[in-house]
Amino acid sequence: MSIGDYLFYSFVGICVVFCVLLLLMAVIKIMMYEPRAKGEPIPEGAAPAPAEAPAPPVPLAPGSAGDVKLYDTDPRDAALIMAIVADELKKPLNELRFISIREVRK
Amino acid sequence: MENLTDILLRLWETSGLFLLFSDWRQPVMIALACLLLYLGIAKKFEPLLLVGIAFGMLLANMPGSQMFHPEMWDEYAAGTVTITDIFHNGGMLDILYIGVKSGLYPSLIFLGVGAMTDFGPLLANPKSLLLGAAAQLGIFGAFLLAGAIGFDANVAASIGIIGGADGPTAIWLTTQLAPDYLAPIAIAAYSYMALIPLIQPPVMRLLTTKAERECKMEQLRPVSKRQKIIFPIVVTIVVVLLLPSVASLLGCLMLGNLFRETGVTDRLSDTAQNALMNIVTIFLAVSVGGTALYYRFLTPETLAIIVLGLLAFEMATIGGLLLGKLMYRLSGGKINPLIGSAGVSAVPMAARVAQKEGQKANPSNFLLMHAMGPNVAGVIGSAVAAGFLLAIFGI
Structure with a gap:
């Protein structure tokens, strides 16, 4: 096979991959x-509308403190999430x- | 009656030590196997595969071990030997190699990969598929280069597939197109996959600006369970209708994923991800390593394959990044081009590298889930590319 043939097959190949994908x-x-x-x-799985009507007040999970409001989230999970975020951001x-x-439910 | 010297001489000539030094390439291969074992165990270079490959290589190259007979497989290809003959006369690695030769092991590995893969990020952002396609530039770029330096088309196609950064796909295609080159191609593919954190970042930094790397992406939209279940079925139908040659590989990937997503086949999903995957990995790794016999492996072609494999990975990264940059421009800065580099497959290592580089540029950047889209798209893309090459050169 000549180099031209290799070039041709390469071109066709990448085009086939692009077309299939x-x-x-x-x-x-x-x-x-x-x-x-x-x-x-809104059906399940669709993106929530940005201007969603305010949800009815949800009781805070036990252990909510300060300004952080926990909805359907354990205090332990919340502490873990905050610790992970702080660690990832390298900020105290x-x-x-x-x-x-x-908690985002699917 | 023989004298003592003759007896000792004959003992020496039949010993493994004598055979070992009868050809300098044998000790070199044993040393190479030990080096790969070191890289797998101490440096953790894809240890689950590299340790098995290196040990298979060690076993096959031990003098007089008779574990693998490539000549028998040549005769099988020529039609003068049957599988039954191989069962009767072959070594242990010959028998294990039947699963490689038939394409069984790579497909079963894909079954496990499918069961472990979440296609959610891809479904949430279907544009990821384009990045997965662009990264296949590595396959066709390396194919072109291999052809230009004189490799046959079949071998060039097998070398090119290293750029897919997908070990099972590389093994699957090479066993069908260029089985003599299986060992160097598999070793190059897995070694470079392990080296992704070293190979990709310099290219990523070279091809992107700081502003591009700092780009934060919006949170992915949620994907419903129903969509996740339909996806593997639809992909199988669409792709196999277009490229039937890839049915076994892609079919198994999608079957594994279906097991994962249905919610009614958890036991099967668990088996595919763990027990089956581990068993097949052992068989695959040891038998692929066993094909690296000194008189077939230590050739200038092996060196060329190692170099071309590296170039294939770099070209794949460049392809993904360039399309990522284009999408960054077209989207008005909403797509971080770094996620394009994850299109090279190597799940999930390439996505992790994109995440790490993105976070280096902007510590509040979380690209991992965004990069998983192109990452899994790359798996599909490389399987499609392999199917194309097999359809063209596998006749």
Whole structure:
């Protein structure tokens, strides 16, 4: 095979990979598309709307202290999360301000 | 009656020590196997595979061990020997090698990989697939270079697949296109995968600006369980319809993932991830290592493969980064180009490297989940590339 043939196969190969993955991308987009009528509640898995109506007040989990509000979160998990964030950011905990911690349910 | 000198001489000539020094390449291979064992054990270079590969290499190169017979496999390829003959006359590694030759082990490894992989980040950001595709530039770039320096197309394709940074895919394709080169290609693929944290960062820093590396990405949207279940089924149907040659590899990857996501096959998922994966890893590693016999491994071609493999990894990283940069521009700075480098597969090491580099530039940057999208897309991309190469050169 000549170098031109290698070049040709390389070009065709990368095009095939792009085409197949583009097709998969289109398929995923179709899969992820969930039509809903106006006013219908948001289906499971869809991104939450940015301007969501304020949720009814949820009682704070026992152990909530200061400004940090814990929703559906154990104090132990919250402490772990805050410690991990502080460690990752390389900043002392007292320089960080946590507003609330909420468990995101799928 | 023989005298004592003759007896001692004959004993010496039949001993492993005599055979060991009858060819300088044998002690060199034993030393190389020990070096790989050291790298696997002490330096933790992909130890789960490298230790087995190195030990297989050691066993096969011990003088008189008769563990692996490549000539028998040549005859099998020529049609003069059957699998039954190999069972009767082969060594232990010959018998284990049947699983490599048939493509069984790489596919079963993919079953486990699928069971361990969360495609959620990819589903949440389908554009990741493009980054996974761009990183396949390494495969075709290395294929081109290998062809340019005189390798046959089959061997060039097998060398190129090192750039997919996916050990099972590399082994799967090489056993079918260039089985004589299996050992150097597998060793190069796994060694460079272990070296991803050293190979990628210099290129990442060279090709991206500080502002690009600092870019923070928005949180990924959640993906429903139903979407995660449908995904492996749809991918299998779409890709196998387009490239039937990749059915075993991609089919097993997606089956493993389906086991993981259905919620009703937890036991199977657990077996695929743990027991089966571990057993197949042992068989695969030892038999691949066993193919590295001194008279076939220590050649100038092996050196060329090692160099081309490194270039393949670098080109793959460059491909992903360049498309990442383009997406950064087109998205108005919403996509961090570093995640493009994770398109080279090597799950999850490449994603971790992207996370680390992103955090170096901006300590509040969390790219790991964003990089997992291109990372798993790279696995699919390299399987597609392997399917293409097999369809073209496997005739």
